[in-house]
Every structure is written in structure tokens, then in C-alpha cells.
Amino acid sequence: MADISISNLVKTYPGGTERATDDVSLEIADGDFTVLLGPSGCGKTTLLRMLAGLELPDSGSISIGGRDVTYLPPNKRNISMVFQSYAVFPHRSVRYNIGFGLQMAKMPKSDIEKKVQWAAELLQLGPYLDRLPAQLSGGQRQRVAVARAIVVDADVLLMDEPLSNLDALLRLNFRSELKKIVQDLGTTTVYVTHDQSEALSLGDQVAVMRKGRIAQLGGPLDVYDAPSDRFVGGFIGSPPMNFIDAAVTADGDTLVVGDQKLMAPSLLRSFKASDIVLGVRAENVAVGTQRSSGDIAATVLVVEPMGSTVLLTVDVEGQTLKVQAPPTFRTAPHQTIWLSFSPNTMRFYDRETSMALEAK
Amino acid sequence: MTVQAPAAPTKATVRAPRRRVPAAVWLIGPSVIFMILLLGWPVVEGVLQAFQDENGFTLDFVTRMVQDPYFWPAVRNTLLLIVVMIPIQFAFAIGMALLLRANPRLHKVHFFVWAIPLALSDLAAGLVWLSIFNDRGYLNSVLAWLGLEGSSWLAYDNQTTMFICVLIAELWRATSLVLVIVVAGLQGIPKDYDEAAQVFGATFWQRLRHVTLPLLKPSLQVALILRTILAFQTFAVAQALTGQNFPLVVGETYRWYTGLQNPNVAAALALVILVVSMLTSIFYLRALREKNQGGTR
Amino acid sequence: MTETTVDTAPLKRQKRNRVLLQLSCIAISLFMLIPIYLISLAALSTRESLNRFPLSLLPTSFSFETLAAFLGSTGVFGALGNSLIVGVGTLLLSAVIGVPAGYALARFAFPGKEPYQLFLLFTRALPIVVLSVPLARLFLTVDIYDTTYGVILLHTALALPTTILISASVFLGVPQDVEEAARVFGCSPLGAFMRVVMPMALPGIAAASIFTFVMSWNEVLGASILTLDHRTLPAQVLTSLADSPLAYRFAGGFALVIPSIIFIALMRRYLTNMWGSTIR
Numbered sequence: 001m002a003d004i005s006i007s008n009l010v011k012t013y014p015g016g017t018e019r020a021t022d023d024v025s026l027e028i029a030d031g032d033f034t035v036l037l038g039p040s041g042c043g044k045t046t047l048l049r050m051l052a053g054l055e056l057p058d059s060g061s062i063s064i065g066g067r068d069v070t071y072l073p074p075n076k077r078n079i080s081m082v083f084q085s086y087a088v089f090p091h092r093s094v095r096y097n098i099g100f101g102l103q104m105a106k107m108p109k110s111d112i113e114k115k116v117q118w119a120a121e122l123l124q125l126g127p128y129l130d131r132l133p134a135q136l137s138g139g140q141r142q143r144v145a146v147a148r149a150i151v152v153d154a155d156v157l158l159m160d161e162p163l164s165n166l167d168a169l170l171r172l173n174f175r176s177e178l179k180k181i182v183q184d185l186g187t188t189t190v191y192v193t194h195d196q197s198e199a200l201s202l203g204d205q206v207a208v209m210r211k212g213r214i215a216q217l218g219g220p221l222d223v224y225d226a227p228s229d230r231f232v233g234g235f236i237g238s239p240p241m242n243f244i245d246a247a248v249t250a251d252g253d254t255l256v257v258g259d260q261k262l263m264a265p266s267l268l269r270s271f272k273a274s275d276i277v278l279g280v281r282a283e284n285v286a287v288g289t290q291r292s293s294g295d296i297a298a299t300v301l302v303v304e305p306m307g308s309t310v311l312l313t314v315d316v317e318g319q320t321l322k323v324q325a326p327p328t329f330r331t332a333p334h335q336t337i338w339l340s341f342s343p344n345t346m347r348f349y350d351r352e353t354s355m356a357l358e359a360k
Numbered sequence: 361m362t363v364q365a366p367a368a369p370t371k372a373t374v375r376a377p378r379r380r381v382p383a384a385v386w387l388i389g390p391s392v393i394f395m396i397l398l399l400g401w402p403v404v405e406g407v408l409q410a411f412q413d414e415n416g417f418t419l420d421f422v423t424r425m426v427q428d429p430y431f432w433p434a435v436r437n438t439l440l441l442i443v444v445m446i447p448i449q450f451a452f453a454i455g456m457a458l459l460l461r462a463n464p465r466l467h468k469v470h471f472f473v474w475a476i477p478l479a480l481s482d483l484a485a486g487l488v489w490l491s492i493f494n495d496r497g498y499l500n501s502v503l504a505w506l507g508l509e510g511s512s513w514l515a516y517d518n519q520t521t522m523f524i525c526v527l528i529a530e531l532w533r534a535t536s537l538v539l540v541i542v543v544a545g546l547q548g549i550p551k552d553y554d555e556a557a558q559v560f561g562a563t564f565w566q567r568l569r570h571v572t573l574p575l576l577k578p579s580l581q582v583a584l585i586l587r588t589i590l591a592f593q594t595f596a597v598a599q600a601l602t603g604q605n606f607p608l609v610v611g612e613t614y615r616w617y618t619g620l621q622n623p624n625v626a627a628a629l630a631l632v633i634l635v636v637s638m639l640t641s642i643f644y645l646r647a648l649r650e651k652n653q654g655g656t657r
Numbered sequence: 658m659t660e661t662t663v664d665t666a667p668l669k670r671q672k673r674n675r676v677l678l679q680l681s682c683i684a685i686s687l688f689m690l691i692p693i694y695l696i697s698l699a700a701l702s703t704r705e706s707l708n709r710f711p712l713s714l715l716p717t718s719f720s721f722e723t724l725a726a727f728l729g730s731t732g733v734f735g736a737l738g739n740s741l742i743v744g745v746g747t748l749l750l751s752a753v754i755g756v757p758a759g760y761a762l763a764r765f766a767f768p769g770k771e772p773y774q775l776f777l778l779f780t781r782a783l784p785i786v787v788l789s790v791p792l793a794r795l796f797l798t799v800d801i802y803d804t805t806y807g808v809i810l811l812h813t814a815l816a817l818p819t820t821i822l823i824s825a826s827v828f829l830g831v832p833q834d835v836e837e838a839a840r841v842f843g844c845s846p847l848g849a850f851m852r853v854v855m856p857m858a859l860p861g862i863a864a865a866s867i868f869t870f871v872m873s874w875n876e877v878l879g880a881s882i883l884t885l886d887h888r889t890l891p892a893q894v895l896t897s898l899a900d901s902p903l904a905y906r907f908a909g910g911f912a913l914v915i916p917s918i919i920f921i922a923l924m925r926r927y928l929t930n931m932w933g934s935t936i937r
Binding site: 052053054073074075077078079080081083085087089090091092100101104105148152158 | 550552553555556557558559560561562563566570571574575577
């Protein structure tokens with residue numbers, strides 16, 4: 001177990017012009033579970049592969065447990081990894097697969113057997129030890145890949161979208177199981193995913209990546225509640241955060257959306273008479289059929305009952321929003337409803353830079 | 361892989377009485393007839409030719425074949441060539457395929473160059489190397505430029521160098537076939553397996569032994585069968601390089617047929633090659649099946 | 658605290674390995690190319706310079722004299738023509754018989770499919786020499802001995818199993834959906850095949866045809882046994898080996914090598930498909 005320190009990592013793939021990772025720095029504490037989250041092509045997998053030694057950076061450095069590993073080949077890094085495709089060796093038994101890392105390290109046979117038994121027990125693979133991967137289901141193969149990764153006493157455990165090839169239900173079940181296993185193990189873990197719910201549910205900290213840079217680094221709730229820019233807010237959450245063009249009046253007390261007015265929180269006093277973007281999550285907008293003071297009017301476009309909530313797509317002054325209503329809420333397209341925003345859940349972003357506004 | 365398709369009415373089945381004949385029969389039929397006539401029948405005829413004269417069954421031709429002074433040297437040379445060449449060839453081909461996988465600069469050009477001999481006949485290869493190995497050829501010329509004494513590489517009394525010359529020419533020509541099969545096999549193995557092995561601490565040789573070669577086994581077995589059977593048929597290389605001085609079994613067949621005008625003994629020799637080829641194939645297929653029971657499906 | 662010094666030794670080792678990799682590749686390429694260079698040099702030198710010793714390793718006496726003498730010698734020009742006729746004939750005949758069979762193998766399930774495939778694999782193990790001697794006698798009786806037709810038949814028999822297997826794999830690569838879509842939008846089965854399947858399969862089939870041609874172009878033994886006066890080029894070269902001067906043999910080797918390079922250049926995108934995966 002060890003901490004990881006990544007500094008100023010730059011990588012451009014041969015033949016490419018864009019930087020896959022662009023001056024990325026990241027500190028990961030010993031035993032932390034860090035999730036790299038971002039859309040495809042954001043550099044998260046490249047970063048993970050550089051941690052593994054499967055790619056080498058153009059500049060910058062990586063150290064694991066205080067030891068510089070920047071250009072060390074993978075087999076000398078004492079790491080362990082779960083691959084997206086599982087990469088479970090098809091020509092060998094489950095037992096051999098799980099014990100592979102130990103065998104390469106020339107551990108005595110009896111010790112290997114003991115550790116394989118332990119991991120198989122933990123991942124409920126006991127009955128399948130002598131089977132070939134082809135005789136297992138996808139979920140079981142995934143378990144083999146995880147078992148193989150946890151038996152070795154690695155400094156760092158890397159996971160590259162390990163759940164993405166499972167079907168939805170299995171993914172949900174295995175996610176919590178995985179969280180428990182890694183928690184008990186206590187190994188420093190770096191986990192790559194494009195699935196924001198996975199990131200939020202698993203990570204001690206989440207690094208949201210975009211175009212080779214870390215857009216925001218923080219606890220899962222911080223990243224969700226207070227996105228540092230519009231990209232993060234738009235990427236995390238389902239539905240993503242709503243962004244509404246608005247203007248702050250000259251006195252800084254009122255927020256104007258089209259012809260309608262909202263009370264401006266005190267933060268906006270620093271931004272008198274400026275155009276801004278209001279960001280608000282669907283569940284933070286209260287919906288009513290009766291007008292109360294401070295509400296703004298919206299026209300319903302689409303009604304989608306989701307079971308636990310009703311998701312509404314509404315139009316406010318020509319801008320489209322997604323809001324959540326309780327399951328009992330009844331409305332229909334073309335009706336007018338009233339939205340109320342609670343001041344402490346509103347986030348504000350700069351029109352030009354898309355960065356979150358901070359009180360000056 | 362095949363999907364059960366309804367017997368689609370093809371042009372030929374439009375006529376009413378034949379409507380029941382499935383399309384597949386019309387498509388497959390000609391090839392079956394052709395192969396029975398031109399592959400099946402000659403084999404039967406060949407057996408008859410080797411064991412039959414005007415008076416019926418005879419072993420005369422087989423006896424003459426075995427008693428010929430060139431027969432046993434030809435068998436020995438053929439086997440020796442195979443036993444020495446195949447392991448070297450496979451080691452080279454696997455090494456070359458691994459070099460290509462490491463993605464060197466210009467790897468496409470290299471692959472193209474290495475594949476050129478695929479389309480070369482063994483006669484052409486023999487003539488190419490004849491220009492190098494003959495007494496006044498390029499090898500001796502280079503040695504002379506360097507101030508060294510040349511040698512009669514292909515002389516009758518120099519069996520060892522003659523063998524090495526034939527071996528080099530065949531390595532040069534036929535390694536590309538194994539190479540291409542191995543490259544195709546490697547392309548079918550996802551990179552992840554190798555990367556996983558690296559991450560879990562395997563060195564290059566451990567990866568080769570525990571991951572790459574086992575995964576490559578199906579391709580290697582195909583290449584082995586094909587290459588061995590083709591190696592039994594080597595003859596024009598030796599013919600071009602040495603004339604009759606380095607007899608091989610197929611070369612003997614050719615000599616009996618054209619030179620000695622005796623098709624019966626030639627047929628007997630051909631049967632020797634057929635039997636040995638079949639035995640080798642069966643041996644390899646057996647080995648393949650046994651290993652597959654424990655391997656992937 | 659994070660001011661770690663980056664250890665670049667592994668990187669240097671890796672760079673050195675890359676250099677070794679490039680050098681090994683170049684060395685192997687040279688091993689492959691130098692003999693071709695030398696046979697070209699020999700074939701394109703004057704006769705007189707070939708008699709000198711030691712031979713020059715650089716093209717100092719470039720001339721078509723040797724090559725022209727080879728092409729002018731009896732039988733060679735005709736043999737070249739025969740080789741082309743036999744190659745194209747084999748290509749056409751094996752396509753006509755083999756491509757439909759390949760299509761059936763790819764698209765239909767029929768009784769006897771497994772044995773048929775096994776039979777195809779088995780025939781790949783049949784040595785040419787086994788067929789040639791009995792076929793010579795057969796061809797004598799039906800009066801096509803010493804004709805290009807006879808050689809075409811032999812070569813087609815040799816190439817057919819491969820043609821069938823390759824075209825089957827080519828058709829497997831054409832998704833069935835596409836064909837069904839064409840049917841849904843009103844094509845007849847034959848129309849769907851001609852308009853949709855064939856254009857998609859054509860590059861693969863073309864590559865398979867070149868493969869057949871190459872096999873025929875290179876086949877020595879069968880052609881030598883089945884002909885006397887109507888020899889193909891390799892057969893002509895082989896049968897005149899014993900009583901021809903070195904220059905003739907070098908020119909012959911050169912004439913056989915050059916087409917091979919062209920074939921491989923034409924097929925370079927299909928190399929692993931043709932000789933590699935589908936050949937089993």
C-alpha cells in the first residue's frame with residue numbers, strides 16, 4: 001500500500017496532435033479510492049495506463065509510495081489491475097488465472113493455493129476453480145479478474161471501467177460488493193469510469209476529467225453539489241444540471257430570466273449588472289400548480305413518469321429545463337406550472353469562461 | 361457460424377419438378393464432382409499403378425524403388441531437411457512476428473518485404489540462391505573481395521555445405537508462410553492478455569511462455585501441419601542448386617517419371633509421400649485434439 | 658515533498674531496445690532483399706561480365722543481353738504465354754466452381770456439411786506429385802496430355818479447396834442483414850446476390866483469385882509431368898536446367914521472381930487473410 005503522486009504529466013500519442021493528458025497533477029493518499037471520471041477521449045484511461053506503465057509519459061513524473069516509477073516497466077511497479085475486457089487468460093483454469101501474479105512472483109505453490117482459495121471464497125468462485133473462462137458467465141469472468149487483482153499484495157490497485165461490460169442489474173449488485181471488498185482490503189485504488197453514478201457511489205474522491213485535464217477534484221458530494229464549471233455540472237447527475245441564462249440587476253438583488261424575476265442570493269452582490277448562467281439540479285426545483293411569491297412560470301413540454309419521481313421537461317422563457325416532481329404530481333403538456341428555486345442550491349457560472357462564480 | 365436459411369429458390373430450381381432440390385446442392389455439387397474426378401480418382405489410380413502390372417498385383421515396382429541407390433539417401437535427406445528446418449523456421453517466424461508486433465518504424469514495409477517469398481516457387485528460390493552459392497557466384501566473389509579463399513559449396517563431395525545451402529534457400533523462401541500464419545494468429549489475440557501479464561509482474565520470457573505461445577497454439581498447429589506437408593514436397597530448390605547431387609523423394613519421383621520413363625515406380629514413390637504426409641497430418645491432428653480437450657473451445 | 662527526481666534509466670533501456678528492434682527488422686529485410694538484388698544483378702548483366710571472377714556487386718555492366726537471350730531461346734516465349742493461359746484458366750475455372758460452393762458453405766446449412774469441410778481440409782494435404790503421375794495417364798487416354806487444358810485441370814484441382822474455403826470466409830464477412838434488407842426492398846435472391854453481396858465480396862474474391870494465379874504460376878512438378886511441348890515457364894526452366902548455361906538459369910530465376918513481387922504488392926492488404934487465418 002502506498003500513496004501516489006502524479007505531477008505535470010503530459011502525454012501525446014504518436015501521430016496525434018492533441019495532448020491525451022495535459023499537465024495533469026494529482027495526489028492520492030495511501031488507502032484512498034480515487035475515481036477518474038470523464039467522457040471518452042478525456043484522457044482518464046491514458047492516465048491510468050501511465051500509472052500502470054503500459055504507456056509512458058512525454059514529461060512529468062509519477063511516484064508510488066515515494067518511489068519514482070515514471071518510466072519503469074509494468075512488471076516492476078508492484079501494481080495490480082482489473083481490465084475492462086477482464087483479460088482473463090482463456091487457455092488456463094480459473095485457479096491458474098487467479099494465481100497468475102503470485103506464480104510470476106515465484107511464490108511457493110502451497111502459499112499460492114492458500115491465497116487463491118481465499119480470493120475464490122471472497123468472490124464466490126469456489127466451485128469454479130477448475131473451469132476454463134469460456135465455461136463461465138460474463139459476471140463470473142469479471143469476478144475472476146477481480147480475484148486475480150486482489151490476491152497479489154500490490155501497492156496500488158488499478159481498475160479500468162471494470163463494470164462496463166456487465167448488464168445493468170449485475171453492475172448495480174457487483175458495484176456494492178466491489179466497494180466492500182476494496183474497503184476491507186484498504187489498498188490505494190484508482191478507478192476509471194465514464195459512469196457518473198459509479199464514480200459517485202465508489203469514490204473517496206472523484207477527479208472529473210475533460211480534454212486531458214482534471215476539471216474538478218473533490219469528494220463525490222462536492223463534485224455533485226458544487227460543480228466547478230458547467231462541464232462538470234453537465235456531466236455529473238442524471239438528468240444533468242440545468243443551466244439557465246440570467247442577468248443580475250444593477251442593484252444586485254434580483255436575478256432576471258427573460259421577463260421573470262428571482263431573488264438573488266447575496267453571492268451575486270459582487271456581480272451587479274452582469275450576465276451570468278444559473279445552474280440548478282432537477283431535484284432542487286420545487287414544482288407547483290399554484291403560484292406563490294418568487295416563483296417563475298414554466299410551460300410543460302414533456303411528462304416522463306419515472307416511478308419514484310416524475311421528470312418534466314419544461315420551457316422557461318424560451319429555455320428548456322428538466323425538473324423533478326413528486327410521483328403524485330399530475331400535469332400535462334402545454335399546462336403552465338410554477339417553479340421555485342431555493343437560494344442555497346443555486347449555482348452561478350460565468351457566461352464566458354463557464355467557471356463557477358465565487359464571492360469577491 | 362452458418363444461419364439456417366430457407367432453401368431459397370435459385371434460378372435452377374425454378375423448373376417445377378426440381379423445386380425440392382435445395383440450393384446448396386446446386387452450389388456445392390460441381391465442386392464435389394470435380395474433386396472426386398481430379399483428386400479422388402487419381403489417388404486410387406496411383407495405388408493401382410504402383411501395385412499392378414499386366415499380370416495383376418505385384419511388388420516389383422516397390423522393390424525397384426527401394427533397391428535404387430538414390431532411394432534411401434533421398435528419404436534421409438528429406439527427413440533431415442524437415443527435422444532441421446522446421447524448428448529453425450518456426451523460431452524465426454515467431455521472432456519476426458513478435459518484432460512486427462512491437463510496431464517498429466516502417467513495419468508495413470518490413471512485413472511486405474518478408475512476405476515476398478510467399479509468392480515464390482521453390483524453383484525460383486533455388487535459382488536465386490544458385491547465383492550466390494555457385495563456384496563463381498556472389499558468395500565466393502564477396503570472399504574474394506575480402507581476400508578470403510572461396511569454396512565449392514555445391515560440390516558433390518561436400519554434402520554438408522550442400523545441405524546447408526538447400527536449408528538456407530528453403531528458410532529464405534518458406535519462412536514467410538509460417539510468418540504470415542503466426543502474424544494472423546497474433547492479430548487475433550487481444551493486446552489485453554499481454555498487458556495483463558505485464559501488470560502482474562511477468563517478464564518478457566514469462567509472457568511468451570505462459571501467455572503468447574499458448575494462445576498462439578491453434579495457429580502454430582495449422583502452420584506446422586501445412587509447413588511439414590509442403591516440406592515433404594520440396595524438390596526444385598535442390599534440383600536448381602545441385603542437380604541430382606542432393607536427392608529428395610519428390611525429386612526421385614520426377615527422375616523416375618521423366619528421366620527413367622517409369623511411371624509405375626514414380627507412382628510408388630508418390631505413394632510414399634502421400635502416406636508419410638497423411639501420417640504426419642494424423643499425428644498433428646491427434647496432438648491438436650488431445651491438447652484442445654484441456655484448452656479453449 | 659513531491660520533488661522526486663525522475664529515473665530515466667528504464668527509458669534509456671527502452672530506447673536502446675527500440676533501436677535494436679529497428680536494426681533487427683532492417684537486418685531481416687536485407688536478408689530477404691539481397692538475394693533478390695543479386696539475381697536481378699545477374700540477370701541484368703552482360704554475359705561477359707558474368708564470366709568474370711570475382712563478380713561485381715554493383716550494377717556496373719547493366720544490359721538486357723542475358724535476359725533477351727533467355728526470352729529468345731526456344732520455348733521460353735511460348736512457355737510464358739502458356740503460363741499466363743494456365744494461370745488465368747485456373748483462376749476462372751476455380752472461381753466458377755469454387756465461389757458458389759464457398760457461398761453455400763457460408764450461408765446454408767446442409768446435410769454433409771461437416772464431412773465436406775473435412776474433405777476440403779484433407780485435400781490440402783494431398784501432395785501434387787501423387788496426383789500428377791496418375792493424371793498423366795488419364796490425360797493421355799482422353800487426349801489432353803501435353804495441353805494447357807490438362808494443366809489447368811490439375812491446377813484447379815489443387816487450388817479448389819483453398820478457393821472454396823477463402824470465398825466462404827469472404828462471404829461470412831458480408832452480413833446476412835444486408836442481403837435480407839435487399840430482399841425486403843424487392844430484390845430477387847439472385848438480384849440481392851449480384852447487387853449487394855457480390856460488390857461487397859469482390860475485393861476478397863479478387864484477392865483469392867490472385868492467390869490461385871500465384872499458385873498456378875509457381876507450380877513446377879505437375880506442369881513438368883503433364884506436358885512435353887506445351888510447358889509453362891517454371892516447367893520449361895526446370896526441364897532445361899541440366900543443359901543450360903548459368904546465365905540462362907539466372908535470367909529464368911529473375912523472370913520467375915519479378916511477378917511474385919508484383920503479386921505480393923497487389924495482395925499486401927490481404928496477406929494475413931489469404932495465407933494466414935482462412936487458410937486452415
